Amino acid sequence: MLKDSAILITYDNKDSLKEALGLCDAAGYEVRKIIQQRILNKSKYGLGEGKVEEIKEMLGSIKPDVIIFDEILKPSQNYNLASTLKTNILDREALILEIFERRAKSSESTLQVKMAQLRYEMSRAKEKVRLAKMGEQPGFMGIGKFEVDIYFNDIKNRMNNVKTKLAKSSTQRALHRQARKRFGFRTVSLAGYTSAGKTTLFNVLTGEEREESPKLFTTLSTTTRKITLKNLEVLISDTVGFISRLPAYMVQAFKSTLEELVYTDVVIVVIDVSDTSLELRKKFKSCISTLDEIGVNKDKMIFALNKSDLTSKEEIMEKANLLGLSDNKRWLAISSTTGFNISQLKTLIYQALDNTPLFEQKNEISKPKIRIDYDD
Numbered sequence: 001m002l003k004d005s006a007i008l009i010t011y012d013n014k015d016s017l018k019e020a021l022g023l024c025d026a027a028g029y030e031v032r033k034i035i036q037q038r039i040l041n042k043s044k045y046g047l048g049e050g051k052v053e054e055i056k057e058m059l060g061s062i063k064p065d066v067i068i069f070d071e072i073l074k075p076s077q078n079y080n081l082a083s084t085l086k087t088n089i090l091d092r093e094a095l096i097l098e099i100f101e102r103r104a105k106s107s108e109s110t111l112q113v114k115m116a117q118l119r120y121e122m123s124r125a126k127e128k129v130r131l132a133k134m135g136e137q138p139g140f141m142g143i144g145k146f147e148v149d150i151y152f153n154d155i156k157n158r159m160n161n162v163k164t165k166l167a168k169s170s171t172q173r174a175l176h177r178q179a180r181k182r183f184g185f186r187t188v189s190l191a192g193y194t195s196a197g198k199t200t201l202f203n204v205l206t207g208e209e210r211e212e213s214p215k216l217f218t219t220l221s222t223t224t225r226k227i228t229l230k231n232l233e234v235l236i237s238d239t240v241g242f243i244s245r246l247p248a249y250m251v252q253a254f255k256s257t258l259e260e261l262v263y264t265d266v267v268i269v270v271i272d273v274s275d276t277s278l279e280l281r282k283k284f285k286s287c288i289s290t291l292d293e294i295g296v297n298k299d300k301m302i303f304a305l306n307k308s309d310l311t312s313k314e315e316i317m318e319k320a321n322l323l324g325l326s327d328n329k330r331w332l333a334i335s336s337t338t339g340f341n342i343s344q345l346k347t348l349i350y351q352a353l354d355n356t357p358l359f360e361q362k363n364e365i366s367k368p369k370i371r372i373d374y375d376d
């Protein structure tokens with residue numbers, strides 16, 4: 001299949017470039033030209049006007065299908081860029097939504113992606129109407145109050161529809177969880193930044209063959225399998241990866257999947273220890289704040305510094321220090337590809353489970369711990 005081509009505009013550092021290229025690849029774009037800038041939030045175009053002129057000149061020879069802008073653009077900035085460059089602009093949000101759409105396989109993740117898209121559409125719709133009223137955006141002039149209401153109501157109705165379906169699957173999940181607890185299963189979940197190696201570790205621990213790949217966001221729904229640790233029957237779940245600079249509503253859209261993490265006995269936070277210190281810290285911060293936001297208790301986290309086959313022992317110690325894990329007994333350097341320390345990790349999980357009481361979840365259905373709120 002012929003890939004769509006793109007010009008990529010991203011930040012002026014290696015880590016951002018690597019992540020942005022990963023996102024473009026995951027969305028199926030061939031990047032023909034990279035433009036790196038220190039600042040991407042200038043008011044009119046995100047970029048400086050000189051840079052916009054420069055891009056305009058390259059368009060003739062590069063002929064990209066889209067221009068990918070690795071930051072969140074306001075609708076007015078998006079409109080200014082698109083109309084000046086006469087090319088479709090995808091900002092970071094729209095790009096991630098495209099990836100989610102390609103990857104969503106289960107009916108629940110499809111619904112979650114749909115919800116994120118509708119929220120995106122709603123935020124754009126408000127801005128379009130605002131611009132139309134100011135007479136700034138010619139294409140939307142003359143939009144009457146009646147049409148505006150129809151426009152908003154249509155998006156709202158579609159949102160409500162998806163919301164009802166998502167609520168059903170959330171209740172279903174809660175019922176499943178209760179059933180598992182009744183049978184005395186203990187539960188463990190994997191969490192971490194996208195591409196940290198969660199699915200690879202899941203496969204090693206369970207002997208499963210799920211899709212693992214260097215592409216970002218390979219996993220969008222949760223899979224649960226049973227494993228036995230000594231005398232314990234344990235259910236282990238793989239989850240969707242986190243990423244930085246994601247708008248809150250997108251994290252929100254995946255909350256019903258991530259919600260599993262709140263009710264689980266132990267959360268293994270998988271970290272890619274081969275990342276540069278800077279990247280490592282940034283991703284770790286983003287994971288911990290997402291976990292915190294969902295309401296996951298710190299005491300039940302175990303930290304697995306994965307991909308240790310790619311770095312030295314000294315470097316791993318240094319990085320564990322950097323993340324403030326050295327005083328914490330619950331971390332381990334592992335490699336999911338070579339199998340290094342996997343049996344030690346199992347022992348650590350067993351000990352953690354042995355020390356934690358079964359997760360208390362009386363009245364869970366009537367009083368959820370986190371509120372899933374899709375309204376504005």
Ligand SMILES: Nc1nc2c(ncn2[C@@H]2O[C@H](COP(=O)(O)OP(=O)(O)OP(=O)(O)O)[C@@H](O)[C@H]2O)c(=O)[nH]1
Pocket residue numbers: 192193194195196197198199200201211212213214215216217218219220239240241242306307308309310334335336337338
């Ligand atoms: N060298 C090395 N590579 C690893 C290790 N674990 C995983 N990988 C590689 O890292 C890449 C990402 O692994 P996945 O398991 O798909 O990552 P994930 O965290 O599930 O990613 P998402 O589902 O996108 O959130 C794959 O190419 C793996 O082969 C490891 O211990 N060592």
Ligand SMILES: [Mg+2]
Pocket residue numbers: 198199200211212218219238239
């Ligand atoms: Mg995965």
